[in-house]
Amino acid sequence: MNESNSCSVTDVEVNRHVRLTEFALYILIFSFGAIFNALALWVFFCKIKKWTETRVYAINLVFADCFIICILPFMAYLIWNKSVRDELCQFIEAMYFINMVVSIYIVSFISIDRYIAIKYPLKARTCRSPSKAALLCGLLWISVIIGATLRFQKRHAAFCFQKDATIPTAQTLLSIFFVFTLPLATLTFCSIEIIRNLKRQLKTNSLEEKLIQKALYIIYANLIVFLICFLPAYLGILFRFIMEYIGPSCFLIQVMMNFFALTRCIATSNCCLDSVCYYFVTKEFQEAILQPKSSTEKTNQTQSLQINTC
Template identity: 45%
Template sequence: MNCSNSSSGRSLQLFNLLAYIPLLFFGSICSALALWVFCCKLKKWTETRVYMVNLIISDISLLLTFPFRLVSYLYDWNLGSDLCKAIFFQYFVNMYMSIFTITLIAVDRYFAIRHPLKAKGCRSPLKAIITCCVLWLLCISIGIMRIVQDRDHRFRTCFQKVSTRPFNLALVFVVVGFVTPLTLMSFCSGMVISTLWNKETVGAQEQQSIRKAIHMITANLVVFVICFLPVHVGYTVRFVTESLNVSCHTWEHIDVFIQIATFVANSNCVLDSVCYYFGAREFWEASRLLPMLRHLRS
């Protein structure tokens, strides 16, 4: 059975126009600036720099799908099913690559702070590159599995689900792509905050630095939850309702929620800049090279 979102179509079109155009604009500026700093203005490659560049690349690849998303919201999709599948594959892979990279940063920070002696022998830029490559292979495999499910489907619209046929691997992707990273990130962030909180300080300056670090780690976790929890809750609810053959009216309301939650998840490509790029020591070391950013540092 197919359901169309005719009752709320115009409202969603207006919402997507007002939401994705500024998101594409600010996301492009933040990502381009961060990529320039991390790739061109820093001399030494560190584990953090590798992970940051990897996160920037996934964010930029995600941003490149936004124009096609806008086209699909405003017009009937007449660019072919193969192009739609390719763009959706790019979007799907890079969304989960962002999730995994953010989680990887939290895990790396955990080992660096909780187990500094072991981390000294285990961490290196080369190992960070290898880890990122493994994650890309994992995300590409997940993306292929997702596309295979729709291999016989001909898209009248793109980025919008019109069939109420349940996606069989939905719950697997929710667990692997969100619940597991959230669990790891929560554990690592909690342990790091606990370590920093209980650390004996020798002066006011060190206390202030620790407070800033705790605030940044907390902000990372909160942004992660706010961005990615709603859309995965939506995926789970939609899978359950589709399995129970609910009415189109109920399904359409769930689809509206998922589209709004998807925008919230996509806004992470801008919030990454705030929580990671501008909070990273490497970025601020390079900011002295950028006169336009000196006032931000202060």
């Protein structure tokens, strides 16, 4: 650890080429994200009239994405103005953290909601409702805001968007588990179970083959997008924890800072990719509503398919 004591996070900074890449990516994400999420808000508030659990979760996800989109210009500005490290910068970092965590957990909530609707269709009628979904989202927002407040009030504003020490802490491992590993495990388990169920339906329900196949594609796409966006960032956090334990040099600290800058951009791009899901959700809802309902069983199956296309 002696080598780490001779070098701190204030001795190094992100490479200029990495900052330029980060700046360009933030501008692109902001441009496309603003358009896609504005369109998503218009669709959910103007085109879809019925309030469902899926709509409640999706709207909360849109709001979380919109908040991140709104602070991207400030984040782009801070890339080239390292001296501007004040309370405003810390507030922007807290907003970014809150909405990113909320976004990750709402994706998990949607997967759980799908799983319950598919696996336990009868119980789902009593344990699922738009009001319960709204309550769950409200509790999530409050919990994350409280957690972020406790986390950031102890930090110095000078270390905005960077770790203030090279000492490994238990908080790092807890962050990896609760913010990434737990939601990923939930999403993976629910997605696998849903895919199995849809494939069984595909063998017995040829009339809705096209709708089921599209639902499968969306489930696969959601899981892949989640992994692509968030896995690099949290693998980097785990790698940083290991390096801090061993004792990093200034070179390793700079490599980690460059890596985090790029993986943060990848994670932020989820704001745009979520909107692609919204498009397919709306399309699938319209197709499902237009399906003829010849029996109660078929109605239940169609409702299950609707849940899976979110």
